Amino acid sequence: MNHPTLSTSRPFRIGFVPLTDAAPLIVADALGLFARHGVMVTLSPEAGWAALRDKLAFGSLDAAQLLGPLAIALAVGAGGLRRRLTVTAGLARNGNTVVLSPALAAAIGGADMPLDAHRLAEAIHARTEEGLPPPTLAVVFPFSSHNYLLRHWLAAGGLDPDHDVRLVVVPPPRVARALADGAIEGFCAGEPWGSHAVANGAGRFALATGDIWPDHPEKVLAFGEGIAAREEDAVIAITAAVIEAALWLDDPANLPAAARLLQDRAFPELPLSTISAALEGRVAAAPGQASRSLAAPMRFATATCPQRAEAAAWLAAMRRWGHAAADEAEALAPWRSDLWERAAARVSPRPAMGRAIPSPLLSLPLESDA
Incomplete structure (x- = not known):
């Protein structure tokens, strides 16, 4: 036309x-x-x-x-x-993921995905009893879907997002690095940054925001x-x-070309497999594991x-x-x-x-x- x-x-x-x-x-x-x-x-x-x-x-x-x-x-x-x-x-x-640090994920223990917020609440209450501070979780901006969906999920597990965790703001391209450096213990951010953290071994996938509000x-x-x-x-x-x-x-036939365009114009530092996973409705694989399909893909x-x-x-x-x-x-x-x-x-x-x-x-x- x-x-x-x-x-x-x-x-x-x-x-x-x-x-x-x-x-x-x-x-x-x-x-x-x-x-x-x-x-x-x-x-x-x-x-x-x-x-x-x-x-x-x-x-x-x-x-x-x-x-x-x-x-x-x-x-x-x-x-x-x-x-x-x-x-x-x-x-x-859809298109956002919640990723936790390996240490916080280990404190929760084995759990089915998507993670039930009650399991996170149990781990947080246990560390509170030990006199440890609440975990620091990042969202990408105060007025964001990430903030409000994460808050809803935490509250559903019996947590008060303003007291039981410490919510901070980290720009999307920096969340994986902040998690790897120990500055935060988890985040909710748009893809491909959750997949990037998982693929690098810096984080463990917990759930997608599409698990909280599908589509x-x-x-x-x-x-x-x-x-x-x-x-x-x-x-x-x-x-x-x-x-x-x-x-x-x-159109699924266009996704390989789309991934290459995004790599060229937005994510030159990321492997094509990580970008493709997000477009295809998957979370990139952790080292030695298979990628995970999301119930509510982008x-x-x-x-x-x-x-x-x-x-x-x-x-x-x-x-x-x-x-x-x-x-x-x-x-x-x-x-x-x-x-x-x-x-x-x-x-x-x-x-x-x-x-x-x-x-x-x-x-x-x-x-x-x-």
């Missing part, structure tokens, strides 16, 4: 953090899909979410791969910075404040290219329509943990499925809108939280 060049000739600068779920942006660029839809795009790799947020908020980036809860936080001013972004697409479902939404495509109103046609064209890339990624095409009902689950979690008390209409205003529909109309075959996936995060607080 050919698309005319848009009236704007300026390039759009789109940021991403090196993660497997940046694949729709990387593929759209590498395969020339942005150009085919009539827009010029420059991708900008960023070291972590704080830098990406600031660049998007202050105009150094026009758009970005973004944490869903972070779009909510910016909409309501949580964290001290307020911006009304526009979310036109989701980038992936949960992950990152979104978000445009800076005011850009969708000023340059709507370009925003729709960029979104259409991302939708096409997601459809391409969900998916791309079914994620593209930005579902406000799913975003409401992140808002519920933010309220549960005292991170936001905002009005729902204000908090979820960035989600624009209408712009997705106009973008999807430019893609052949046109993708289905799909449905929102029910979330356990919308359940009432657990007794352990009272």
